Amino acid sequence: MAFTMKNLNARDESDAAGEEAPRKEVGAVVHAVTILRYLAKANVPDGVTMIARATGISPSTTFNILRTLTHLQLLNFDAESKTYRLGIGLAEIFAGLIGMSPTELVQPELDRVSAWTSALTVLWRRVGDEMVVVGRGAINSTVRIETEMGTRIPVYAGAIGRCVAAAKRLNATELKHSYGQLTWENPPTWKEYQAQVRLAAEEGWAMDDSQTYQGVTAVASAIVDANGEPQFGMSAIMLTSRHKPDVLRKIGEDVRRSCERIAGVLYPTSQPSNQG
Template structure:
């Protein structure tokens, strides 16, 4: 199956097709459990075999890819590790922070990163804002029940709890203007379909929050991403765009920070 997003990215006028294809090839090799030949890479990325071969030849010369003569196969090369060296030792929060800033500037609102804890809460780990606009302010360390708000709907969607258990937990949540359980359940199911959710004045009156979820390879919630703004500060058409941007970033972050090790099978415990 072609790499997610490769065709979509290539379709934008501002993107350079050869670069998009090279990135798709590198990502495909990074996810592979064994060395791959040109034909397998072409099938996996949806890039023509001749284009794959030319890009692989260049990546090999620059040491981003290693070529194994015996099997005519390719793996990631040492130059990839060289690029990643500056990230060694950095926390997940530090790695995600530049993307928080980018989204805050793009959408003109507070973008928050929530860490999902083992005891059933979310804690504000980091946030970024656009300095030019009126904004919501939130303090690092704020702690909320993990199923509340827009992030909570996304977590509930991933946990996929039995309806009776979800109803029980919903009854323990505190909102300033609580939705009905039926509305909450409908929105949880929608979050499961589209990858993001919205809370419009329920958790806090007058505040709109849009969120998506970062998960590990086993599907366990790790972080929530949310855009937070004062109601009526943005056109309603902004929120689906924000939701898709957050979902895209959450997916990329999930793959980058919590990728499964080679050979790991879904349904088994991560090492």
């Protein structure tokens, strides 16, 4: 079995962890990051009006933030075209990230998801016909699922397998063949599996609820490259019934957003994994 249950018996914890406690955000910082992210994705210089329209931030606020970011050399301003683009100051900030492996870059996200879900959050890498565990989030829950680095599962197995199948756009014949090769403890019917893969394509995340492994629920999303090929994936793996359906959906959406951000860093021109 790829996953095992571990009980540390250190302290009592709720069996149904919610989202991390809300924190008060600083509006100006949120707006500044939103603008930086927009310009990074746009990959072309833009003016105040276009940036304000695209980000939903008021023109006056946009102008003031752009002027401040320019003064800090995080943006460059072209006086002739009245447009802004990313500046050399960002390179100074992110110099420490250059040369990091994908696992090192993703580790903070793995830790973050594990912290608020009390789930084992793992990073998968697609290697041939298998998905291999190459990263794990830190988790403090006393009763939890564990797996070893290097653990391998068939590429279409579990929640992450449904996401991979969706991203690869397998036709019905290919998908049914792959389904027939999988091992389940509580197998879904072929029609159920096909519907779950279709839903993963629509929503960008998938769930395996005690089907591959009895008593284990996994929520996952794929990380695709610039060609839409799934290269990595992230799963939040937990004891079945630990979370209610509405929380599982929030976890799925959070994992999807996380994978989209990671894809944007690893493969700057990649598309979201739910585009099908």
